[in-house]
Amino acid sequence: MTVPSYAAPSRGPGESALSLRGLVKSFGGKPAVEGISLEVPAGSFYGLVGPNGAGKTTTLSMATGLLRPDAGTAIVLGVDVWRDPIAAKRLMGVLPDGVRLFDRLSGEQLITYAGLLHGLDRATVAQRTGELLEAFDLAADARTLVVDYSAGMTKKIALAASLVHAPRLLVLDEPFESVDPISAANIRGILTDYVRSGGSVIVSSHVMDLVQRMCDHVAVVAKGRILAAGTVDDVRAGSTLEDRFVELVGGHGPTEGLSWLHT
Numbered sequence: 001m002t003v004p005s006y007a008a009p010s011r012g013p014g015e016s017a018l019s020l021r022g023l024v025k026s027f028g029g030k031p032a033v034e035g036i037s038l039e040v041p042a043g044s045f046y047g048l049v050g051p052n053g054a055g056k057t058t059t060l061s062m063a064t065g066l067l068r069p070d071a072g073t074a075i076v077l078g079v080d081v082w083r084d085p086i087a088a089k090r091l092m093g094v095l096p097d098g099v100r101l102f103d104r105l106s107g108e109q110l111i112t113y114a115g116l117l118h119g120l121d122r123a124t125v126a127q128r129t130g131e132l133l134e135a136f137d138l139a140a141d142a143r144t145l146v147v148d149y150s151a152g153m154t155k156k157i158a159l160a161a162s163l164v165h166a167p168r169l170l171v172l173d174e175p176f177e178s179v180d181p182i183s184a185a186n187i188r189g190i191l192t193d194y195v196r197s198g199g200s201v202i203v204s205s206h207v208m209d210l211v212q213r214m215c216d217h218v219a220v221v222a223k224g225r226i227l228a229a230g231t232v233d234d235v236r237a238g239s240t241l242e243d244r245f246v247e248l249v250g251g252h253g254p255t256e257g258l259s260w261l262h263t
């Protein structure tokens with residue numbers, strides 16, 4: 001089952017779906033993002049990878065109007081996210097990290113609520129809600145409260161709710177976390193169809209293999225800075241993305257510690 005195509009075609013070649021320029025954010029004087037600039041071309045499937053604490057969530061939160069940058073701009077399809085947040089949010093579907101949903105609603109009510117909040121009429125919302133529940137394999141649990149969903153089901157319902165208003169850009173923070181392999185393949189298919197029909201996606205993930213197979217562009221982030229960005233083939237430069245990632249980010253070698261753990 002594929003999700004119905006709601007994405008409007010992109011405006012033209014060369015246009016950025018998301019343009020981040022010089023984003024900076026510190027927490028209590030400690031820098032989390034130190035001048036990130038990134039162009040996500042319209043119609044691209046863009047991966048954002050980096051080790052824990054690299055600044056991916058902070059960057060995506062600033063890009064989507066959830067966290068105010070200390071400096072820099074975020075532009076979605078020509079609209080400045082922080083100057084015109086309502087117009088920008090109309091263009092975006094967002095799956096934030098650690099989704100906090102209205103979990104006393106059923107899955108069906110949650111998507112319906114998201115659709116009505118975006119100003120869609122009831123008939124359209126009802127039709128899209130039914131199709132999204134089917135596409136995400138949640139129809140049987142449509143009337144179950146989200147609080148009773150598993151972690152993977154919660155991810156899927158949040159993703160479904162982020163699609164209901166047919167956004168032109170999807171910003172997804174770890175959409176595959178806790179999701180089983182069959183559901184992950186299902187989500188991948190939905191996202192690939194979405195990109196094919198003119199949408200753009202930026203997705204953060206720790207799963208290099210998935211990013212290599214699914215995305216056409218990738219940026220590697222560490223310590224709040226971009227280490228490499230471009231097409232997946234350019235960034236991996238003949239290696240696997242995983243090897244290139246370790247090479248760029250630098251890993252720990254075998255350690256002498258934890259000897260007490262060795263039996």
Ligand SMILES: Nc1ncnc2c1ncn2[C@@H]1O[C@H](COP(=O)(O)OP(=O)(O)OP(=O)(O)O)[C@@H](O)[C@H]1O
Pocket residue numbers: 027031032050051052053054055056057058059
């Ligand atoms: N609300 C906050 N208050 C204080 N520090 C924060 C806050 N949010 C993030 N940080 C810090 O900013 C840095 C970047 O965190 P961020 O969550 O953006 O990383 P990430 O790349 O998404 O990591 P992960 O892959 O583990 O999710 C970390 O050092 C983190 O501790």
